[in-house]
Amino acid sequence: MxxxxxxxxxxxxxxxxRTEETLVQTLRERFGLTGTKQGCDLGDCGACTVxxxxxxxxxxxxxxxxxxxxxxxxxxxLSNGEKLHPLQKAFLEEGAVQCGYCTPGMILTAKxxxxxxxxxxxxxxxRALSGNLCRCTGYTKIVSAVKKAVxxx
Amino acid sequence: xxxxxxxxxxxxxxxxxxxRVTGHALYADDLRLPGMLVGKILRSPHAHARIRSIDTSxxxxxxxxxxxxxxxxxxxxxxxxxxxxxxxxLAVGKVRFVGDEVAAVAAVDEETALRALSLxxxxxxxxxxxxxxxxxxxxxxxxxxxxTKIANIERQASLSFGDVEAGFASADYIREDSFFKGAxxxxxxxxxxxxxxxxxxKLTVWTSTQVPHYxxxxxxxxxGLAQDRVRVIKPVLGGGFGGKxxxxxxxxxxxxxxxxxxxxxxxxxxREEVFLTHRGRHPMHMKLKTGVKSDGRIxxxxxxxxxxxxxxxxxxxxxxxxxGQLLTGPYVIPAYSFKATRVNTNKPPCGAQxxxxxxxxxxxxxxxxxxxxxxxxxxxxxxxxxNAMESDTRTVNELRITSCGFRECLERSAEKSxxxxxxxxxxxxxxxxxxxxxxxxxxxxxxxxxxxxHSNVRIEVDRSGRVTVFCGASDIGQGSDTMLALVxxxxxxxxxxxxxxxxxxxxxxxxxLGSYSSRVTFMAGNACHxxxxxxxxxxxxxxxxxxxxxxxxxxxxxxxxxxxxNPPKTMSFAEAAALxxxxxxxxxxxxxxxxxxxxxxxxxxxxxxxxxxxxxxxVAEVDVDRETGVVKVLSLVAAHDLGxxxxxPAAEGQVQGAAVMGLAxxxxxxxxxxxxxxxASPSLLEYKVPTALDVPDVLPILVxxxxxxxxxxxxxxxxxxxxxxxxxxxxxxxxxxxxxxxxAPITPEAVxxxxxxxxxxx
Numbered sequence: 001m002x003x004x005x006x007x008x009x010x011x012x013x014x015x016x017x018r019t020e021e022t023l024v025q026t027l028r029e030r031f032g033l034t035g036t037k038q039g040c041d042l043g044d045c046g047a048c049t050v051x052x053x054x055x056x057x058x059x060x061x062x063x064x065x066x067x068x069x070x071x072x073x074x075x076x077x078l079s080n081g082e083k084l085h086p087l088q089k090a091f092l093e094e095g096a097v098q099c100g101y102c103t104p105g106m107i108l109t110a111k112x113x114x115x116x117x118x119x120x121x122x123x124x125x126x127r128a129l130s131g132n133l134c135r136c137t138g139y140t141k142i143v144s145a146v147k148k149a150v151x152x153x
Numbered sequence: 154x155x156x157x158x159x160x161x162x163x164x165x166x167x168x169x170x171x172x173r174v175t176g177h178a179l180y181a182d183d184l185r186l187p188g189m190l191v192g193k194i195l196r197s198p199h200a201h202a203r204i205r206s207i208d209t210s211x212x213x214x215x216x217x218x219x220x221x222x223x224x225x226x227x228x229x230x231x232x233x234x235x236x237x238x239x240x241x242x243l244a245v246g247k248v249r250f251v252g253d254e255v256a257a258v259a260a261v262d263e264e265t266a267l268r269a270l271s272l273x274x275x276x277x278x279x280x281x282x283x284x285x286x287x288x289x290x291x292x293x294x295x296x297x298x299x300x301t302k303i304a305n306i307e308r309q310a311s312l313s314f315g316d317v318e319a320g321f322a323s324a325d326y327i328r329e330d331s332f333f334k335g336a337x338x339x340x341x342x343x344x345x346x347x348x349x350x351x352x353x354x355k356l357t358v359w360t361s362t363q364v365p366h367y368x369x370x371x372x373x374x375x376x377g378l379a380q381d382r383v384r385v386i387k388p389v390l391g392g393g394f395g396g397k398x399x400x401x402x403x404x405x406x407x408x409x410x411x412x413x414x415x416x417x418x419x420x421x422x423x424r425e426e427v428f429l430t431h432r433g434r435h436p437m438h439m440k441l442k443t444g445v446k447s448d449g450r451i452x453x454x455x456x457x458x459x460x461x462x463x464x465x466x467x468x469x470x471x472x473x474x475x476x477g478q479l480l481t482g483p484y485v486i487p488a489y490s491f492k493a494t495r496v497n498t499n500k501p502p503c504g505a506q507x508x509x510x511x512x513x514x515x516x517x518x519x520x521x522x523x524x525x526x527x528x529x530x531x532x533x534x535x536x537x538x539x540n541a542m543e544s545d546t547r548t549v550n551e552l553r554i555t556s557c558g559f560r561e562c563l564e565r566s567a568e569k570s571x572x573x574x575x576x577x578x579x580x581x582x583x584x585x586x587x588x589x590x591x592x593x594x595x596x597x598x599x600x601x602x603x604x605x606x607h608s609n610v611r612i613e614v615d616r617s618g619r620v621t622v623f624c625g626a627s628d629i630g631q632g633s634d635t636m637l638a639l640v641x642x643x644x645x646x647x648x649x650x651x652x653x654x655x656x657x658x659x660x661x662x663x664x665x666l667g668s669y670s671s672r673v674t675f676m677a678g679n680a681c682h683x684x685x686x687x688x689x690x691x692x693x694x695x696x697x698x699x700x701x702x703x704x705x706x707x708x709x710x711x712x713x714x715x716x717x718x719n720p721p722k723t724m725s726f727a728e729a730a731a732l733x734x735x736x737x738x739x740x741x742x743x744x745x746x747x748x749x750x751x752x753x754x755x756x757x758x759x760x761x762x763x764x765x766x767x768x769x770x771x772v773a774e775v776d777v778d779r780e781t782g783v784v785k786v787l788s789l790v791a792a793h794d795l796g797x798x799x800x801x802p803a804a805e806g807q808v809q810g811a812a813v814m815g816l817a818x819x820x821x822x823x824x825x826x827x828x829x830x831x832x833a834s835p836s837l838l839e840y841k842v843p844t845a846l847d848v849p850d851v852l853p854i855l856v857x858x859x860x861x862x863x864x865x866x867x868x869x870x871x872x873x874x875x876x877x878x879x880x881x882x883x884x885x886x887x888x889x890x891x892x893x894x895x896x897a898p899i900t901p902e903a904v905x906x907x908x909x910x911x912x913x914x915x
Contacts, residue, residue, distance in 0.1 A: 034183035035176015037391070039342045040424040044837035047342055075176035088174040092166060095802035098810065099630025100173030101342035101391030107174065130844040133837060135342050135392050136630050137806055138813030139845040 006067040008033075009077025023059035023067055024048045027074060035075035035104045039133070046132030049105035050074050056112045056131075075104035078111070087111055087149045096145035098136035106132045110146045119150060159710060160642055161865050165649050165800045168634040169389070178389040181346035181361045182421045189348070190219055190259040192410050192420035193266040194402065195273050196429065197248035197255055200282035200499040200830030201297065204246060204255070204275060211272040212258055217265035220414035221273070222257045227409055231371045233364075233399035233504075235601050237307070237466025239298055240502075242375055242405030248277070249297055249464035250499050251830040252429030254402040259410035259418045282499040282830055286438065286461035289496035297464060297497040305497045307462055308470050310757050312477060313490035314549040320453025320488030324444025328525050331440050332517035333896045334879075336461075336824035337817075338433035339506055340842050343391020345427060347404045348419040349411035356408055357384040361391070363398040363627050364667030367600060369659045371400040376408055387657035393629035394814070395505040396432055398669045399467060403430075428835035432504030433824060435472055435495075436461040437513035441521045449529055449536040453488040456480055456514065460495040460503070467504030469495045471596075471760055475510025478761030480518055481548035482591035483559040483768050484540035489549050500826050505669060507814060508875040511592055516897055519588035519880030524893060532576075533587050533884065534567050537770070541589075544858065551753035555765055556868070558794030558858035559589060562770035565854050566792040570772040576888065582777050583787075584889025588880035589770045592873025593763035594796075594863065595672025597751040606745030608676040609663035610684040612641055614692070614740040618727025620645060621653040622684075625665035626677040628656060631871050632803045633673045637681050639799055640864055644685035645692075646709040647726055663743070671869035674799065675765060676746045678864030683744025691740055695733035696724060749862075765860045767873040768794040771812065773881035777889040779908060782901030786816055786882055789851045796860035796868035807871045808853040815878025817843045819897055 005014045008031065015030050024041075027033045027050070036059055039047035043061040050059045051073040078085045084092070087107045097103050106129060113120060113128040120128065125146045126139070134142060172178040209221040224245035232238035244255045256273050260266035283289045283297065289305040297305050321327060347360035356378060362368050365385040373380040390397070403420040410418040422430065438459040444452040458476045462469040477491030506512075526536040542548070544557035566587070567573065576585045599607055611623040622641045628634040634654040642649035656662055665677050689709060696714050697704035700722075708715040714729045716722040724732075733740045751762035772790045777783075791812050798804040821841035825833040834840045859866035883894050892907035 028183075033176070034179065037180075037343070038182070039344065040837050042424060042836055042838070044424075045342060075174075079175050084171070084174065091174050092170045095164070095167070095806050097167055097170055097173045098632070098806055099341070099343065099390060099392040100178055101180065101630075103173055104176045126845040130846045133342060133842050133844065135340060135394070135814070135842060136810045138809035138811075138851055139848060140809045140850045141802070141806055143845065143850075 002065060004065060004068045006069060007071040009073055017064040019065065021064045023062040023064050026064040027059060033074045033076050037101050037104060039101065046105045046109065047102055049108050049132060051108050051112060054112065054115065056109045075108060078107065086152045090145040090149040090152065094141050094145040094148055096137060096141040102132055102134040106134065106142055114150060158643060159646065160639060160649055161799055162801065164802045165635055165639050167632060168638050168654055180343055180389045180391050181348060181359055184348050184359055184388060186348065186350060186417035189417040189419055190261060190414060191263045191266045192257055192259045192407050192418045193270055194254050194406055194420065195256040195270045197244065197251060197253040199248060199277055199279050200251050201280040202248050202277040203280060204244060204248065205278055206276045207256060208274040209256065212269040215265065215269050215272060217261040218258055218269045219416060220259040220410045222406060222409045222413060227375050227405065229375045231375050231400060232466045233367060233468055233600065234466060234470055236470055239466045242402060242409060250501050252501060253464065254406065257406040257410055259414050284498050284500060284826060284828065284830060286459055286496045286498055289498050297499060307466065307495045307497050308473055309494045310473055310477065311492045312755065312757055315488035317453050317455065317488040317490045321444040324452045325447040326529060327442065327444045328521065328528060329442045330521045330524060331895060332520065334437045334513035334516050335898055336434055336436045336503065337506060337822050338428060338431055338824045338840065339394035339396030340837065340840060341392030341394060341396055344422045344424060345397060345401060345403055345430060346419065346421040347407045348417060349407035350417040351412040355382050355384065357386065358404055358408055359386045359388055360404050361397050362387050363393045363629050363669060365627055365657050365659050366625055366664050366666055368400045368404060372404065372408055375405055384660045387627050390627070390629045393668060394507045395509060395669065398505050398667065399432060401430060424837060425835040428832050428840065429501050431501035432467050434506040434512065435503040437476065439514060439517045441517055443521060443525060445525055447529065449526065449531045449539050451484060451486055451540050454480065454486050456491040458493045458514065460493065462495045462497055463500040463502040464497060465502035467502045468509065469503065472505065472510040474757050474760035476514050478550060479511045479591060480514050481550050481552060482542050482554065482766065483589050485542050486549055499830055507811060508592065508872045509670065512876050512879065515590050515876040516879040519877065520883050520893070523884045523887065534563060534572055537563050537587065537589055550761065551758065552761055553751055555862065556796055556858040556860040557768060558856040559768035559770065561856045562768050562792040562794050563589065565856060566770045566772045566790045569852065569854060570774065570790045572772060582779060582889055584775055584885045584887065586773050586881045586884030586888055587770065588877035588884060590768065590873055590876035592767045592869060592876060593670060594675040594765040594767060594869040595748065595763055596670040597748045597762035597764065598759045599666055606680065606747050608665040608680040609743065609745045610677065610680040611663050611743045612684045612688050612741060614688055614730045616731040616734050618730045619653065620647050621655060622681060623655045623662045624677055624681065625659065625662045626656050626673050627668045629668045631807065633668065633677060635803065636674050636678055636799060640678050640681045641685045644682060645689055646712055648712065671872040674867050675863050675869060678867060679746040680744045682864045684742045687742030687744060688740060691737065691742065692729050692733045695736045696729050698736065699732055764862055765796065765868045767869045769873055769877050771877040771881040773885045775882060775885040775889055777886055777904065779890060782904035784820060784886060784899065784904060786849050788849050789878065790854065791851050791874065792854035792856055793870055793874050794856040794858045795870035796863045797857050797866035798855045799865060799867050801855060804855055804870050805853040808874045809851040811871060811874035812851045812878045813843065813848045815875040816848055816882065819879045819882045820899065821847065823898055
């Protein structure tokens with residue numbers, strides 16, 4: 001057990017973690033941030049994606065201890081009160097959400113993409129999202145949602 | 154409803170969409186109760202073994218362990234089909250596949266639970282195992298289930314309709330082919346999860362299930378509790394596709410452990426356990442023989458299937474009948490016979506997966522039909538148009554066809570893909586392929602025989618004008634809650650986003666049989682329509698009485714009651730609802746849906762009949778690399794007759810998602826086993842679920858044949874939409890490079906081998 005301090009969705013936090021504890025466990029079990037989903041716990045599906053200093057990481061493959069001093073953003077930290085982030089709004093309006101289990105990871109990955117590449121091509125969008133599996137939509141509407149969010153900015 | 158629709162046919166946002174995009178939607182594994190324990194399941198390392206003894210004493214003695222369960226805690230059989238209740242919550246006497254559930258523990262944390270599993274000592278007597286379905290047909294010395302009469306044959310069906318002999322005799326050309334469709338599995342993104350709590354003699358289970366009602370019945374049976382002592386709640390669910398469509402071991406294990414420990418217990422499967430739980434697509438060996446006239450008109454069809462069922466019954470008997478019964482469309486088959494066999498093998502049980510029972514035969518038939526067309530020099534589109542079935546007809550096996558937009562599906566997909574103009578004129582290595590399909594909008598019979606409604610809806614309106622729909626239907630991501638809000642809203646003139654939906658909780662919602670057989674829009678939609686119509690009448694009657702007009706003169710649209718007169722007046726929906734409550738008490742209505750009696754009068758005639766059928770026709774365009782054997786699908790035009798698109802974006806999403814799932818099990822996904830019975834690829838990396846880079850945009854064409862019995866004319870669109878994707882690709886590969894592939898999924902190696910054989914022939 002060790003105590004770590006990091007920034008979580010903009011707020012300073014402090015918590016004890018087990019040495020082998022992964023970030024997804026800490027977020028879900030210690031902070032109750034269950035929007036971060038655990039689809040495989042092997043780094044295969046992307047459902048547990050969070051932003052780590054702004055970059056997408058698989059929180060099931062990261063030890064919580066490594067968050068010390070860093071900034072973590074989860075899906076719960078994306079909207080501003082009732083005002084949805086443009087990506088959240090676009091996912092909703094485009095019908096890019098079916099079961100929704102991949103959605104938090106998809107949206108955060110897309111956010112990181114748009115921050116580094118504000119006007120991605122369809123291929124760039126598909127490449128960026130290729131670490132996030134979706135079993136429901138066939139991806140078409142997810143890609144259109146990301147395009148829509150680009151145009152809404 | 155002659156006026157224009159208010160919301161039907163326009164985009165309606167997902168009912169709980171905001172919760173899903175903000176991370177606030179709670180799935181089963183997101184739930185916690187005070188004092189909750191972690192449950193884990195011990196699984197068999199052997200494919201087939203007798204359990205001599207189980208010693209749990211060391212596990213029980215481990216500090217932090219609160220309960221240990223074995224099969225002896227609930228030695229009661231269950232199974233989704235009453236004809237094949239051959240499973241136990243935890244193994245009794247025998248294990249039948251690597252991964253079969255043997256024991257379970259509940260402990261204060263995961264680490265302790267896992268350590269406890271390692272302390273359980275099981276003494277196995279290893280038995281010979283069977284993995285090949287052909288071997289299972291004849292191996293009398295190895296019985297996976299003691300009850301099978303012949304070897305390991307669980308069930309055989311043989312049916313014949315019309316004069317098959319005369320049909321073949323009148324044919325100008327007869328072709329025979331064999332096909333194999335390998336196993337696929339659902340791989341939903343959400344692993345199964347169940348939390349159970351036993352309190353005051355009552356069991357509550359929050360679980361990722363598609364079938365709360367059936368689960369309630371079987372929890373009651375296996376745990377020996379009256380049904381009214383069992384409550385099943387489905388939280389938000391992260392994808393099912395059939396894999397959560399029956400009672401599963403974790404739900405029983407969590408319940409037994411909760412009862413033993415007196416504390417809430419949650420079991421969430423690891424991804425590997427999701428693969429082992431399976432219940433997915435049956436591997437199917439198939440033979441077809443078809444007779445046609447020289448113009449391509451079909452005169453007779455004979456079909457044989459051998460289903461590798463794995464270790465337990467699951468939905469298999471239904472799969473077996475579907476495999477034969479649904480081949481009598483979407484083409485007119487004047488004479489038909491089939492023989493289907495399901496065997497048990499020592500692998501995880503196969504069951505229902507999206508397109509249940511229809512996917513494998515459809516792949517085989519559509520490729521077989523293209524081969525016939527090719528032999529006769531007929532365009533694949535023309536042979537399909539020539540044989541296309543029409544509305545208001547009956548198939549040779551007595552399926553009642555009402556609305557049918559199959560011809561339109563063929564024409565529109567051909568037009569959109571410029572079939573006539575482009576096919577045969579594509580660059581080297583490119584090709585186009587077409588396939589059609591038919592699917593049920595819900596099974597005509599319930600899984601257990603009973604004379605009650607298949608779906609029930611209750612609607613309550615309070616004095617604030619709030620409308621709440623209560624229904625047992627299980628939204629598994631397909632959007633059935635949204636559909637209920639939309640149907641109720643359209644009837645009541647209330648915007649769907651203001652309608653509340655309470656669903657899938659056996660204590661508070663009336664029974665709906667569940668999300669399987671593509672039944673929910675049709676059946677729960679009809680029940681909801683009926684309930685809303687009753688409420689509408691109540692409200693309009695009150696307003697009519699108050700204003701001294703006849704209720705037929707009133708209209709209720711866009712949140713207003715329109716009252717004729719000079720001048721005409723309006724009343725808000727809330728005012729009208731309050732008036733109705735003041736006049737007659739609480740405003741509520743209920744409605745139910747039972748399909749008409751459609752079962753054929755023969756054994757097996759209950760599987761196949763549906764109150765309505767959907768139709769599809771897809772055109773795939775592929776690129777085949779002759780050097781590497783890699784097939785890339787460039788585009789897929791997907792025309793689907795869904796009766797009416799209640800919520801077009803949601804319907805398109807079903808078509809696109811199903812089509813991609815079909816492409817996936819054509820080109821990528823293999824649910825294979827090692828020769829020792831272990832799953833060969835129990836992870837999402839090795840079981841190659843496609844990524845956004847692997848699949849094309851699917852272009853949906855929604856064909857609206859407006860079904861006379863569907864809610865606002867709607868039929869299914871979530872399952873039939875998978876079926877044509879596989880043969881459309883295989884047929885396109887032939888068009889591209891001239892090879893026929895009869896085994897799916899295909900691999901680059903299989904493509905290269907076929908190309909090599911083609912060169913050797915030349």
